[in-house]
Amino acid sequence: MTILPSLQQLRFLCALAERCHFGRAAESCAVTQSTLSGGIKELEARLGIALFERSHRQVMLTPLGKEIAMRAQRLLVNAEELVGLARSAQEPLSGPLRFGVIPTVGPYVLPSLLPHLGTALPKLRLYVREAQTTVLLDKLAQGELDVLLVAIPYELGDVETMEITRDPIVVAMSRNHPLSRHSAVSRDDLCRERLLLIEDGHCLRSHSLQACRVPDPIRNEIFQATSLRTLVQMVAAELGITLMPQISIDSELASNPDVVVRPLSPDKPFRTLMLAWRSTSARGAEFGMLGTLIRECLAGTRRAVA
Template identity: 85%
Template structure:
């Protein structure tokens, strides 16, 4: 019978494959650099191949090393799932959970959500990672994250998803803008305005354009920002108007009196927050339980999700 690699050796391999640096990989594995280096050498000897090309400047995977690192990552995910299955059979929603969230959702829901979950699930230990949707999906697929809170419409690929709440897309404009006198803003109104939008790579951009049926934003887009906060400040400086999720309104408008909000007409477009996880996970039932708690928190405590949100009250600060 072949002598199999240990899980620790596979963990060392995956860490070094990701970091391409012995010191950082050792730090990620909470071991000394010599321990990690020795583990990699033992693994190479056990397999009878060279996994990494080493030089003074860089550490690079060999072609076969890349394939083995990919398989090792899948084995580690399966091992963690096995342990999680046993643990959660005894006590669901306890222990560590690696939770990913997008930047246009995290700042507005995490404070209340983490407090809510901390009370409801005192034995659950959340490790939160904030990143764009594409990054989160890659980390979910590789097993680095367990579950995501993201928004659609957006291509999520091979995941199981559970809808959490709807979040309307609204228009933010300077207080002295001519459209301030409109109760609603139409798509034709938008077509005549200078748009400030979040940069490519953020799902909110595609969601806003799709919801508002803007096919060619370039012809009236004058600025791209990396955050909603920057967009709001640009609007406050009277450089244009922007589209933003209603959940962010209270937080982002708190520091300025020169921005007002109007809904879009006629169909009040929105994005939908969803909880997503790998369809192969053994924790599907557990994650649906978590989803019910998150939905309860989002719909019960965030007035930004209410479809009849009082826009005039918001803008009459």
């Protein structure tokens, strides 16, 4: 009878494969360095191979160790989903849930969403991670996150999705800007303006460029910010105009009365907020319930603002 590696040993393997440092890997697993080192040695002995090359300066996976670590990660994801399936059968959306959200959505949704979920799902323990879409998708695939709230258009890959809501893209400008006298802004108007955009890597940047369809966006872009808040401050200083998601307007313009927004004409472009989870997850029905609650929360917030 084959003696199989334990899930704990596989967890140690994946932690060390990711960090290539015994101390940091042990810390991530909440064990001592000697415990992790002993677990790796036992795993190597059980498999009859060396998984890592060790020196005083570095720890590096062997080629076979890299393949085994990838398979171990998939096994850990499946094991966690097995536990999640059992929990959801007893009581859906209870216990821990690791929730990823992008920076151009999180600050504007979470203040109303977290209390809403706390009331509707008192046994749910939500752990939130905010990061750019690429990082979130990677952590979802690795089993470090369970479900994401992201925005498209964006290539999400092999995931299951649920549409939550459409979020219009609007133009923000100084109250003194000539375009502020218009009821809407055309794409021809944008071509003649200094366009401020969020830095590369944020999906909102591509959403904005697709929305405005400026013929030569590089020429028009004079500034790249790390956050929408910084963009609004630059607009208030009359250094240019920017494109923003409607969902952020109330929060970002509250302290900037000198900034106004106008819709883009004629087609009023938008991005779409999506809930996403692994296509292999056995918790799809649960995440569908979560998506419905998020929809209800956002719809209620819009009615309150109106």
